[in-house]
Amino acid sequence: MTEPFGARLRHAMDERGPLCVGIDPHASLLTEWGLTDDVAGLERFSRTVVEALSDRVAVFKPQSAFFERFGSRGVAVLEKTVQEARAAGALVLMDAKRGDIGSTMAAYAEAFLRKDSPLFSDALTVSPYLGYGSLSPAVALARESGAGLFVLALTSNPEGGEVQHAVRADGRNVGATMLAHLAAENTGEEPLGSFGAVVGATLGDLSTYDLDINGPLLAPGVGAQGATPADLPRVFGAAIRNVVPNVSRGVLRHGPDTGALRDSAERFADEIRSALPSA
Numbered sequence: 001m002t003e004p005f006g007a008r009l010r011h012a013m014d015e016r017g018p019l020c021v022g023i024d025p026h027a028s029l030l031t032e033w034g035l036t037d038d039v040a041g042l043e044r045f046s047r048t049v050v051e052a053l054s055d056r057v058a059v060f061k062p063q064s065a066f067f068e069r070f071g072s073r074g075v076a077v078l079e080k081t082v083q084e085a086r087a088a089g090a091l092v093l094m095d096a097k098r099g100d101i102g103s104t105m106a107a108y109a110e111a112f113l114r115k116d117s118p119l120f121s122d123a124l125t126v127s128p129y130l131g132y133g134s135l136s137p138a139v140a141l142a143r144e145s146g147a148g149l150f151v152l153a154l155t156s157n158p159e160g161g162e163v164q165h166a167v168r169a170d171g172r173n174v175g176a177t178m179l180a181h182l183a184a185e186n187t188g189e190e191p192l193g194s195f196g197a198v199v200g201a202t203l204g205d206l207s208t209y210d211l212d213i214n215g216p217l218l219a220p221g222v223g224a225q226g227a228t229p230a231d232l233p234r235v236f237g238a239a240i241r242n243v244v245p246n247v248s249r250g251v252l253r254h255g256p257d258t259g260a261l262r263d264s265a266e267r268f269a270d271e272i273r274s275a276l277p278s279a
């Protein structure tokens with residue numbers, strides 16, 4: 001039986017450090033890398049990132065949008081990328097941000113979380129904005145497959161507050177409510193629950209939130225969106241041990257040279273390590 005995602009992630013973070021590198025083949029990056037903005041360029045880009053970094057980063061986060069842009073042939077590249085990254089020993093967090101009514105959510109869950117699916121990933125980002133309960137089929141299948149979910153709680157973009165800071169009738173805001181759902185999902189799990197939250201590294205002091213969800217906190221926003229590894233302790237406080245900082249463009253802009261990609265990832269990893277409290 002597969003070990004649960006949370007346990008696999010904890011081991012990977014302890015061994016390799018918590019850095020998650022995004023695979024975001026923006027059209028502008030393909031051009032900067034001297035590649036064509038087509039399926040061949042997409043394939044070369046993704047393979048280069050996986051080959052350069054799969055022996056050193058804990059997690060890759062392919063951004064599905066940049067593959068879907070090319071239709072079925074782009075999705076075929078995404079399938080290959082996921083399979084190659086997993087085969088090379090990295091965990092794959094698919095950033096597809098799926099969310100729908102429960103009966104449709106069940107089909108999204110099958111696409112990404114059923115073990116024999118071509119797009120099976122170790123974890124998936126999901127949107128709870130049709131109600132947290134609408135995610136139940138994905139929670140159930142993730143548990144069955146030993147996979148994980150990352151639920152959008154407090155996103156890194158400035159527009160997110162309009163929804164996530166809205167205050168409910170019980171006085172708690174929406175983002176905090178999502179964190180509470182995840183804490184309940186992860187109760188009693190050791191060494192780490194499999195149900196994580198997306199919490200932007202760009203958000204400043206989050207001490208009014210209870211980030212102690214016994215699950216991972218994916219922290220996008222480091223690099224191109226302006227947050228730095230040094231910001232992480234101020235943003236996440238005591239929850240920092242469970243933070244998985246994501247960097248996409250901040251690393252990818254150094255390609256296509258594999259040495260330069262590695263150096264950049266190592267620099268971010270070192271800065272993150274320095275920001276963590278000593279064990």
Ligand SMILES: O=c1ccn([C@@H]2O[C@H](COP(=O)(O)O)[C@@H](O)[C@H]2O)c(=O)[nH]1
Pocket residue numbers: 022024063095154155156157198200220221222223224225246247248249250
């Ligand atoms: O709140 C969120 C949730 C997801 N993202 C995604 O993370 C990467 C960030 O890329 P950078 O190039 O490091 O800015 C990207 O795939 C986003 O879609 C996020 O930024 N914020």
